[in-house]
Structures are given as C-alpha cells and as structure tokens.
Amino acid sequence: GDSVTQMEGPVTLSEEAFLTINCTYTATGYPSLFWYVQYPGEGLQLLLKATKADDKGSNKGFEATYRKETTSFHLEKGSVQVSDSAVYFCALSDPLDTGRRALTFGSGTRLQVQP
Amino acid sequence: DGGITQSPKYLFRKEGQNVTLSCEQNLNHDAMYWYRQDPGQGLRLIYYSQIVNDFQKGDIAEGYSVSREKKESFPLTVTSAQKNPTAFYLCASSMPPAGRDQFFGPGTRLTVL
Numbered sequence: 001g002d003s004v005t006q007m008e009g010p011v012t013l014s015e016e017a018f019l020t021i022n023c024t025y026t027a028t029g030y031p032s033l034f035w036y037v038q039y040p041g042e043g044l045q046l047l048l049k050a051t052k053a054d055d056k057g058s059n060k061g062f063e064a065t066y067r068k069e070t071t072s073f074h075l076e077k078g079s080v081q082v083s084d085s086a087v088y089f090c091a092l093s094d095p096l097d098t099g100r101r102a103l104t105f106g107s108g109t110r111l112q113v114q115p
Numbered sequence: 116d117g118g119i120t121q122s123p124k125y126l127f128r129k130e131g132q133n134v135t136l137s138c139e140q141n142l143n144h145d146a147m148y149w150y151r152q153d154p155g156q157g158l159r160l161i162y163y164s165q166i167v168n169d170f171q172k173g174d175i176a177e178g179y180s181v182s183r184e185k186k187e188s189f190p191l192t193v194t195s196a197q198k199n200p201t202a203f204y205l206c207a208s209s210m211p212p213a214g215r216d217q218f219f220g221p222g223t224r225l226t227v228l
Contacts, residue, residue, distance in 0.1 A: 043205055043219035089157060101165065102148055102173065103217055105157035
C-alpha cells in the first residue's frame with residue numbers, strides 16, 4: 001500500500017537558519033504530494049502541493065520539488081522564523097485510489113525555531 | 116467565509132458513554148473525512164463519505180460510527196466499544212477526484228476520564 005516516511009523530529013533551529021525536512025513516499029501510481037502545517041492545538045493547513053514529477057510547490061518561502069526518480073518531496077526554507085514553529089506533515093493522494101480518495105500521511109516532523 | 120467547523124473544541128467523556136463530534140462545511144464539497152491523530156503519529160482514516168447517504172470504513176473504524184444525511188454535515192460518534200478513544204479528531208472535506216486539496220477543520224480533542 002501507499003506510505004509516506006518523514007524524518008523524525010524535533011528539528012531545532014536558530015532563527016534565519018536553513019530548513020530541510022525530508023519526505024519519501026511509496027505509491028502504486030503517480031500521486032499528488034502535499035505538505036501540511038499544524039500549529040499547536042489547531043487543524044492542518046495546506047502549505048504547498050505538487051501534482052506531477054518535477055513540479056515545484058511553493059508558499060510563504062517554503063518550497064518542495066516532486067522528484068519521481070528518488071520518490072521524494074523534501075520541504076525547504078531558506079531562512080526560518082520563530083513563527084514557523086509547528087508540526088509539518090508530508091502527505092500523498094493516489095489517483096489510482098478512486099474509492100477512498102483519502103490522504104496518506106507521514107508521522108509529522110516538529111520544528112522548533114529559537115530566537 | 117467558507118470553511119469547516121468542528122465542535123466542541125474540547126470534550127470529556129466518562130468510560131462507557133457514547134459521544135458525538137460535529138463537523139459542518141460550507142465549501143460545497145462532496146467528500147468528507149474523519150481522521151484520528153495521536154501524539155507523535157500521523158493521521159489515520161476513520162471513515163469517509165464521497166456523497167450524501169453513503170459512507171465507508173477507513174483503516175480504524177472499529178468503535179466509531181458516522182452518518183451523512185446532508186452534504187454539509189458528517190458527525191462522528193465515538194462509542195463505548197472504542198477501546199482507546201482519547202485523541203485529537205480532525206474532519207476534512209474535498210472535491211473529488213483524488214489529488215484535490217483536503218481542507219481541515221480545527222479539530223476536537225476528546226479525553227476519556
């Protein structure tokens with residue numbers, strides 16, 4: 001079945017540091033890939049997405065590129081802020097899953113940014 | 116503003132009681148989902164509904180029940196048969212086909228006393 005693997009956290013960085021959160025996936029088809037962010041006590045918000053190979057999703061300074069050859073979708077940001085502290089989830093949606101059409105999530109990576 | 120609302124935000128239940136979590140959306144989405152989140156884990160699918168009056172079990176449906184009588188509403192009942200119900204519950208909606216964005220509500224934190 002489909003699966004998503006994320007690097008374990010927490011990831012602790014100083015403000016203005018470079019961020020990378022690794023995400024790799026396994027899927028039977030050619031999935032769409034997503035990054036969601038969850039702030040404490042809240043639901044998930046879509047951060048960015050990519051729907052086909054070599055697409056780059058970007059939003060609020062975050063970027064991720066859909067790499068089919070390495071089945072990866074790593075999240076990057078050039079300069080993190082304290083306000084970026086949250087849990088980040090990588091997820092996929094398999095177009096071959098015409099029944100559930102649900103997302104498959106990774107376990108989440110907590111980011112802590114220190115001033 | 117369009118979105119998904121969940122209520123209540125916090126819910127406490129005694130063992131042996133059934134409780135119902137509310138989920139309402141005004142996005143005109145056909146599909147709705149319930150996920151469960153446990154600390155340090157990703158989200159796991161409980162139930163989903165692609166259309167009114169139809170719903171299907173997800174990966175961890177035991178001890179839960181749902182209904183979908185209206186397009187806007189997808190309530191989840193946590194029954195006394197659910198062995199470990201303390202968790203954060205998230206409702207989501209989307210417009211098919213697969214690959215479309217899922218929008219999430221703010222969640223309900225259920226604690227069994």
